[in-house]
Amino acid sequence: VPCVQAYLSAIIIYLYAHDFQQAQKCYNDCSEVQGFLSSDQNRCAMKLLSAYEEGDAEEIKRAAQSSAINHLDHVVIRLARKLPTGDLQAIKKDVGGDDGDSLDEDDLT
Template sequence: MYLDACAMLEEDGREQMAFDNYRAAVNLYVKLNRFKDAAAVLVRWGQSADKCHATQSQCKAYLSAVIVHLYDEDLKQAQQCYNDCSQVNAFSRSDQSETAEKLLSAYCEGNPDEIRHVVSSSHIITHLDHTIVRLAKQLPKGDVKAASVVEPGDDELNEEDLT
């Protein structure tokens, strides 16, 4: 229902008026432990914010999506989300992008202390929506060292692949 309202507002060219509906949808998905859906809504929110030139909202939404993936213990998807969002110039040059990069680096190193340090020392994270801040404060979840290990086959050279 929230997403339908967002779509209607976007069709009318009133993207900024949809922000509260996006926030409500994200909060609902987080409460239902549907983190992939929450992250998808956050990315959509970022795209909507781009259309109305709300750069701060856009960058916050993209950082929030990365945090939600990390909370869901999906480092690979968090990295993919970050890489996709970094294609947007406004995000790639932002403080939010820098914070996401620090978090992902700490995860890749398998360093739970550094993850906690990035979250606690970041003034950027404290300015996100309260639902996302609560998730961020619980990072890292699970075994960070296992998540940081490169999966077999990811780095292997495939001689048959000519791309």
Template sequence: MRLFLQRKSQLASDALAKGARVLENVAPEESIQLYIDACDALEEDGKEQMAFDLYRVATSVYIKLEKSQLASDALAKGARVLENVAPEEAIQLYIDACDALEEDGKEQMAFDLYRVATSVYIKLEKYADVEAFLNRDQNHDANRLLSAYTEGDVEEIKRATQSSIISNLDHMIIKLARKLPTGDVSAFKMDAKDQQELLDKDDLT
């Protein structure tokens, strides 16, 4: 019986996705909803990873409609669903969400997504000794760059990005950090309390 229900869920998702493709050009908003429904059907059946491509397709329709915020929201939703079952795919969706905002000139809105993506990356590494990771030069430079953004310190951002470790490290945190804007970052400046929470080494989220 369970196998039958799983098969039925898969068929429902396939049918919804097929209908969504048909509607993409004639009724894009309805198409997006069908894609999301198809994702929901897969998630309810425990097949979250199969929803990866559908979230990206739904987002492409949002982009055509020039609705970058909704596109980013859809990608972030998919990323959250995939965090535990497919963390690498989740990170990619977070990166795509940042890209959607940046292409629309909304770099500052990508900041929170950057933080979430880095936390997923850290979890993905599965460090046996978190303290050892926190003491690494890579983490020090990554935090230095992130701190510069929270303080709105343009000069420190420039110095941090010129670090040899930042320049040469093939590291997801650095790849994400490079996506942050390097111009007017005053909007990132936080009060002392928020900054302390952000840099709390015991809180990797």
């Protein structure tokens, strides 16, 4: 299942590089691949992304210890173990900020 491992690796690398939007986009693209949807790698990626959205550093660390990550390339495993990097609150604000803007527009109409 090397391709599903590559998908999870790419998501981890984007998160490590503080590019949450790209990680999310990558996850959405991968979700169109049937083999990925039913994989442990998918469950791990979902846990990582939702923990980032919630700004939950402990959950990110737990997800980064998952067995799905243990089967990735050793370089990616090392990156995953260093997560989270960067300002989780900024990511949380960016994710929530988009919703907030659309809600404000609704309030004005």
